[in-house]
Amino acid sequence: MSLQPDLILRARWVVPVVPQGRVIHDGAIALKDDHIVAVGPADDLLAQYEQTPVEHYPEHVIMPGLVNAHTHAAMALLKGVGDDLPLQRWLGERIWPLEGQLMSHAFVRDGTRLAAAEMLLGGTTCFNDMYFFPEATIQAGRSLGMRVVAGIIVIDFPSAYGSGPKEYLSKGLALRDHMRGDDLVSFTLAPHAPYTVSDELFAKVATLSGELGLPVSCHLHETAHEVQESLEKYGKRPLRRLADLGLVNSDLIAIHAVHCNAEDIEMLARAQAHVAHCPHSNLKLASGIAPIAQMQDAGITICIGTDGSASNNRLDLWSEARTASLLVKGVSGDAAKFPAEQVLHALTLGAAQALGLSEQIGSVEPGKAADLIAVNLGSPATQPVFDPISHLAYCVGPEHVDEVWIAGRHVVAKRQLVAAITAGGSSDWAEPLSLWHNQVGEILSGGSRP
């Protein structure tokens, strides 16, 4: 067995995320097959591996790919159909009627391909999805070389995907078995929300999570209405209800967690549960602002999700995390909170931990998968550079991501999708768009559009 790496990536800065705040000036990363074999100063690695070819990124930071902790990727096809509406009207008047008529394997495949293209081009290498037809989500993500965490959807109503939760679970678990050979695909159990999942179903999810070692992604305490309704129906807050059903533990990813009081925060912290914070969606739907400063003070690890395109409307983790940090400062009155190095952690390793993937991804360390991005700090928006970590947190956007590798494979080169280039320059995401555009347009114009 040769110990010779295949490739060395050299960059002006390497930000490995572990330990937090570390910057390697003139750094390098040695890759072999799909993983990282060494990271350190370029001088050391170049001397150690003299025969290995080197790619040099003289204006760039190389860091771990970003991990989107919560999205509904296929909803990229519904981008902008329900602006300036609160959550209940947004769901009831736009999203659910459209989904009811459009839902299919093809819709999810084409929508996810569009979303994956946007995410990859912005430096997101992995996303935690929750939607119907997860096999289509996986197909689309993998077609562009992306790492996918597919949600096994659990929801108490039928859809084109299946007759109800029993079928969703059996299909999802069969899909998980089917995908065992693909290291770039993993799963969560994804009960939709406390108002769409019964006690019996939540208990079943808890059992499965324990047996199979699967994380559980669930929309939780997103709106005041949700909490109020639960108090009326169950006599307890949703989080308390989930705890009583055995779901509040270190496998839980509480998505949104906007309306959390001190007791909720203490319960999440004690359980070492994770919070997927989606500030743009929460603001846009007027759900509110999650008490992230208090959660961080309590020791809860925060990760960042964009939510779906229909409620955001950018799948841009850079601005999502920047807003998260700025909101914590502005709301708490303490500008030192959620500093730049924690922002990078939330975007990478924090999400990997929540998804049970921290052995594989989330930092630049030997043995981990080579999910890496090269961020160009040479433009007017990112010059001068006194501290690259500050710029990654507060200046950088998707437009600065030049190169992306996933499991060692080069998937974005010079800001172009390699999958599209190798397919002869055609844009896979673009071709089916006009079809879906027309269909959505027809439904909207015949229906409830104001």
Add this chain to the structure above:
Amino acid sequence: MSLQPDLILRARWVVPVVPQGRVIHDGAIALKDDHIVAVGPADDLLAQYEQTPVEHYPEHVIMPGLVNAHTHAAMALLKGVGDDLPLQRWLGERIWPLEGQLMSHAFVRDGTRLAAAEMLLGGTTCFNDMYFFPEATIQAGRSLGMRVVAGIIVIDFPSAYGSGPKEYLSKGLALRDHMRGDDLVSFTLAPHAPYTVSDELFAKVATLSGELGLPVSCHLHETAHEVQESLEKYGKRPLRRLADLGLVNSDLIAIHAVHCNAEDIEMLARAQAHVAHCPHSNLKLASGIAPIAQMQDAGITICIGTDGSASNNRLDLWSEARTASLLVKGVSGDAAKFPAEQVLHALTLGAAQALGLSEQIGSVEPGKAADLIAVNLGSPATQPVFDPISHLAYCVGPEHVDEVWIAGRHVVAKRQLVAAITAGGSSDWAEPLSLWHNQVGEILSGGSRP
């Protein structure tokens, strides 16, 4: 005199901003010299002006250039030097010591050129600046073809620029006389803040504003500390103090206006004063969140500023305005507030009105200057398009701006600065950077950096 336009710009959509919400599908704009002569459906304009050459932007929206209502452009050279610090420490430990040692005509010129490059490439065509050496600000902005509103700085301490407010005023007014021939340069009086300007000086500014018809830009009610200090020193809130000195009228641009109670808002509304809202800076420095929903309900016209790069750290009006809209929704609990069409108004005509420039810029109307941008909606992040105004408010970023014209002159072409191209491909903003980078680094490492 020929009535023949020089050029017709045709685009998939034209969004003229006036009236709010209007979208012209397959629209066109006819230009002659520096101004717009017609706007309407492409079919009409092409028939009317058969001989005029046409440039076609088939995936684009053409709309007015964005107007940055508040910045300190030269501070681009201090981007990222004071993250995660509150306003008073940020000023006292980082900004003022650095400015004290670095301030010069060259510093302002080079910093502003860097900022202007960032702003232009993102679709900002005009900025309202407040800084020392405004002649350097003008020189730098105009060198890239940009429209500049220069602040005549008034502040009660000496600097490299002058011995104090008397000299600042005389230099600023002389500069204004000197620039009279340049249609792309205008001025505001720019008293820095209630805590750095005396009653006597504010009264002098009020007199000059009335005599010369100049808007007055002033940092106002930025922090709770500022309001408290004013109550202790003057026995009244800063806004009340300015009102008593004759400054609260339709010429006033209240920058920040974070800590405003109901009485303050009523006073601003009654006076038809303007508010330059800078949400990212206010959050980053933990100043708070301005009560924009209440201001809009009271009829105050909001415009958007990035503030300087040292407290933001992006001169990106798209994300600034998106955050402004999302914050209003999230804080007020009403997702319908600050809808997309009002976001565009704030970014363009709202700011033009505040700056006294609404006869010249801020909308696509015959007779106005041709300050225009072409925004590409053909990328994965902006597809599909159901409503271009929604995408401009909630999806678009600087990365989607392909073309920029200012007073009819093409200043950004295919995402490149034309000034840099015509100079042989060199980047004017890049050359002096390493010099300033080294100087800032030396001051920081020898000083108070943690």
